Amino acid sequence: MRDKIMYGLGALAILILINDIIHIMGLPDEVNQGAIFKIIFFHVPVAITALTAAAVALIASVLFLVTRNFFYDALAVAVTEVGLAFLAANLVTGSLWGRVIWGVYWAWDARLTSALVCWLLYAGYLMLRHAIEEPTQRATFAAVFSIFAFIDVPIVIFSIKWWRTQHPQPVFWGGGSFPSDWLPYFLWNMLAMLLIGAVLTMTRLRQEESQRELDYLRRLAHSM
């Protein structure tokens, strides 16, 4: 049943995405930036999906520490990996946009820098997991680290914002001008990205649970 829901959601996400890409291709180019402006339809949704993943990882980590249920640990690692992939997509799309508009792939601009710092934070989470063998200790330490990392995200974002900024001001809130008739396509893309994120997390979660079952059976076989 869970597999059917998973595949169904995945198919739905891809259909929405294809439909949306066809519509976005039909939209006129933006006056100042040209066709590259349309990268915003992907750049912002993947960023929001990554942030959602970080929040889910925090909740899963706290729940693991409270309940000691390993399901939450599996969820935390699954959602963190997926979030990292989405954040990487965000960094790549941002770099492509920067190459066209600023002339350089990487400017040490506030949001680029904070996205990179967040990426490194959560990459540290995965490295920490790989370095610990014992499952209970790994889950506990990783959960503690995840809490530390999540608290750092707003501090990083705000402090780097005060440090310097040349990233365009947000198009959606705070003085931007996103055409209102383009908004539905943006929101559909948003939904598609969140769905893809959810499906990938569910896939990874199932893999993690199978891994645990294998480990358990292996230990059982050794003890016989």
Place this chain on the structure above:
Amino acid sequence: MGFFHQAFVITVKDLRAELRTKEAVNSSFAFALVILLLFSFAFDSFEETTQQMAGGLLWIVFAFAGTLILNRSFARELPNDCLDALIAAPISGAALFLGKAIANFVLVMAVELISLPVFGIFSNVHWTRQFPELMLVLVLGSWGMTIIGTIFSALTVNIRLREVMLPMLTYPILIPPLMGAMQLTSGLVAGTPIAPDTVVWLKVLIGFDVVYTAVSLFLVETVLVG
């Protein structure tokens, strides 16, 4: 024994152990010297741009040298199973952690205060002009570094690649306080006091210190006992 008395006992124990061998402080200071020497090849100390970077360079030295001290903090307790004895001792994990953090803070500050004049001489920087404010920044920045370093030292003490993992985990988290300390220190060693436009960095430092001290004290029991 009250909570703070327990923490104080741990602090005194750690400082006494360190003063007998001096291994962490000596290696940390020697390392700081080597980095300062390397900087003198990388940057011309008489150029104005180097003077503007002074704060950044200084905090890179502090962060690198500090990691050596913090790495030793819990690793020192591994021989003879001292860590297990400490955890089994009738004191809370938070008191143990706070005691260790204060001891580390004293050691990190000591290395920083010795490196500072050396840096001033090597880089031709007159760093004493805003002395009290510089000390405030040094204390706030070092406390942030120590608190994160100490809790992660506890987190990484038993794992593979401990020496590599600690800086890999701490530096990304430490970016906000390091950035604030670098910004403030650059201005202060150049002789400009903290102005309304740079006071935000002081707030970042204080906020970071308060938040992470609270979170660490809350979570350290989980890290130590599992």
